[in-house]
Amino acid sequence: MESKTPRFYELSISSRLEQLAREADLPLEDLLPLGGKPILTTETADHMIENAVGVYGMPLGIARNFLINGREVLVPMAIEEPSVVAGASFMAKLARAGGGFVATTTAPEMIGQLQLLDIADPAAAKASVLAHKQELLELAGKEHPTLSRFGGGPRDIEMREIHTSPIGPFLVMHLVYDVRDAMGANAINTALEVLAPRVAQISGGRVHLRILSNLADKRLARAECTIPLAVLGFGEYTPEAVRDGIIEAWAFAAADPYRAATHNKGIMNGVDAVILATGNDWRAVEAGAHAYAARDGRYTSLTTWGVTADGSLKGSLEMPMAVGIVGGATRSNPAAAAAIKLLKVASAAELAQVIASVGLAQNLAALRALATEGIQRGHMGLQARQVALAAGAAGDEVDRLAQQLVKENNIRSDRAVQILLEWRK
């Protein structure tokens, strides 16, 4: 009989890790933290936050098939929702037929804000701060010599006027800061605190808030992919019907904030999972994503989908991506450090490119399902497994119970418990 090489998902968890190590050409020890050995300890957690009582578990899976800027990438994703890892992997396979993902980033420039109040003459204060730009940039740069050594550092000072607010008009100073491979919050916030007294002096006003902006619209990540018609059709759906259905689905999100919120949530399923796996701050990226989606005054889709001259489906995603590969939990959490090793990203920019590609793939997975058979069918098997697990199924029972629930078209925990009790009688 012919023996078939088992696919990744058919392997045991330990064999999956061994295969990952082989594929990534890394020592198995480097990847063991992905399997929880060692895991983030309670002792480390105690240094990370206050009142720690333990650590919190979350499934960690690997999205496969990603070809990004010509490089094979194995993508670690921490997520509790079924279908996300499978959806990303499947869409990466479709994108690969069109050459994979092409991703870029702008410079890793973050924005820090100073709120300037009690300004008598806003025009004069603005001019005065801008006249001292060089001095202020030098002052800000002194605080973080390491970043400057790596080619980062303060880049620019911008002045903005807020004309109407509940407390009346006021000024805002932006410090634009290249944070290289860091997420950058600490560098920015420290620099702002250093600048504040001098800016107060120069402007003649009072500096109130000193904090980074999560609308990191100078630190953008972009990804695009082209899906040839040939790989779009399936079942009863013609390739053209799938392609056009995806574009119609996107148009809904482009025009309607109610749909755009859900559409973008699907993108963030992919984005957040990689951010979480790599120890980055997903709340920061979430905040930036949604603020960016509303940048023109109306909340809209973060992606666009259209047709190329040869009839292929083409998609792109652009969003702020404030992520780092140094500092914070990227180092203190062993799983995050292993995730970064597996990704083989040499810079924060490269990590941002991977994340944008995964976000785009995830959006495609959702739109393809929604535009064809609907989201529930693909979800059913996986949802049934979760319900089976929650009902207390163990070992072989999990798959058997999941199959039974799908067969009965009744994926409910009360029914799952009932079946388990009957089996165990």
Ligand code: MEV
């Ligand atoms: C579910 O987590 C995500 C989707 O709702 C995204 C979408 O509707 O585009 C399926």
